[in-house]
Amino acid sequence: MNKNFNYKIYFNFLNLLAKQLTKYYYSKLDKPFKISNKLKGKGYDPVTTSDKAFERFIRKKILDRFPGHQIMGEEYGFKKTKSDFSWVIDPIDGTRSFVTGNPTWSNLISLNYKGTPMVGLANFPKLKKYYLNKDEKNSYLFENGKKIKLNVNSKVSLKNAKIAAAFHGYLSFNKQKKIQKFIKIVNFPCFDALTYAQLAEGRLDVVVQCANKIWDVHAIIPIINAAGGILTTWKNENGKLAGNILASSNKLNHKKILKLLKPAT
The missing domain is CATH 3.40.190.80 (D-Maltodextrin-Binding Protein; domain 2)
Structure with a gap:
C-alpha cells in the first residue's frame, strides 16, 4: 500500500464522475454525431464529436477538483505539470462500437501516481454499469444500485x-x-x-x-x-x-x- 496515496479521495471522485458521465451522455450526447477518420485514407481510426465532448467534460471535472495534476487524453493531448499525479483518459473506448450502435463502448479514466495506474474507472453508459477499484485489493461492479465485489476465476485450468x-x-x-x-x-x-x-x-x-x-x-x-x-x-x-x-x-x-x-x- 502506498502511504502517499489516498485511495478514498480518488475512489469517491470517480464513483461520482461515473454517474455524471452517464447523465451527461443521456442529456447531451444521445443524438446524431459527426464522424471523421484520423488516418485520412491510410486506414481507419474513427473519432466522433462525442469523443471530443466527453473528453472536454472529463478534463473540466478533473481540473476543477485537482488543478495541479497532469492530464493525458486521447483527443486533446498532454497537460504537463510537476505533479506526481497524472490522469489518463480514453473518452470513448470502442469508438467503432459507438459508431455502429453496439453498447460495449466505455469511458476509461485512470489515475496514475508516479507513472503507476492506481485507480481505474471503466464506465459503460449504454449498459448502465461501471467498474471501479477502491484500493489494491478491492474492485467492484456498480449496477442497478448494487455494488458487487469483483473476483477473477482464479482456479480455472x-x-x-x-x-x-x-x-x-x-x-x-x-x-x-x-x-x-x-x-x-x-x-x-x-x-x-x-x-x-x-x-x-x-x-x-x-x-x-x-x-x-x-x-x-x-x-x-x-x-x-x-x-x-x-x-x-x-x-x-x-x-x-x-x-x-x-x-x-x-x-x-x-x-x-x-x-x-x-x-x-
Whole structure:
C-alpha cells in the first residue's frame, strides 16, 4: 500500500464522475454525431464529436477538483505539470462500437501516481454499469444500485478456460500462422474494454489483445489487479507499457499463454 496515496479521495471522485458521465451522455450526447477518420485514407481510426465532448467534460471535472495534476487524453493531448499525479483518459473506448450502435463502448479514466495506474474507472453508459477499484485489493461492479465485489476465476485450468482474443488487423498473417496453437484455443470474441472487465468479473479467464494504447489499458490494470488477475505485455513486461496485452485469471495460465504467444513477439 502506498502511504502517499489516498485511495478514498480518488475512489469517491470517480464513483461520482461515473454517474455524471452517464447523465451527461443521456442529456447531451444521445443524438446524431459527426464522424471523421484520423488516418485520412491510410486506414481507419474513427473519432466522433462525442469523443471530443466527453473528453472536454472529463478534463473540466478533473481540473476543477485537482488543478495541479497532469492530464493525458486521447483527443486533446498532454497537460504537463510537476505533479506526481497524472490522469489518463480514453473518452470513448470502442469508438467503432459507438459508431455502429453496439453498447460495449466505455469511458476509461485512470489515475496514475508516479507513472503507476492506481485507480481505474471503466464506465459503460449504454449498459448502465461501471467498474471501479477502491484500493489494491478491492474492485467492484456498480449496477442497478448494487455494488458487487469483483473476483477473477482464479482456479480455472487452461483446458476449461474461456479465452477471448482480437488481433484487429494489427498482427500480420505470418505472425498469426506462428501462433496457431494459441488461435485454436480461442473461444470468445472481444468487445472493447468490456472484455477485460469481464475477466475481472470471472466471466472470462484469458484476454489477448493487440496494439493497445496507454489510454486503452491503464484504467483496466488496477481493476483487474484488485480482482486478483494479472496483466502484462506479450513479452511479460509491465502492462502499463501497453501494446500487445495478455490478461489472465491465474499465474499458471498466464505463463502457458505467454509461451504460446512467444513466436509472434
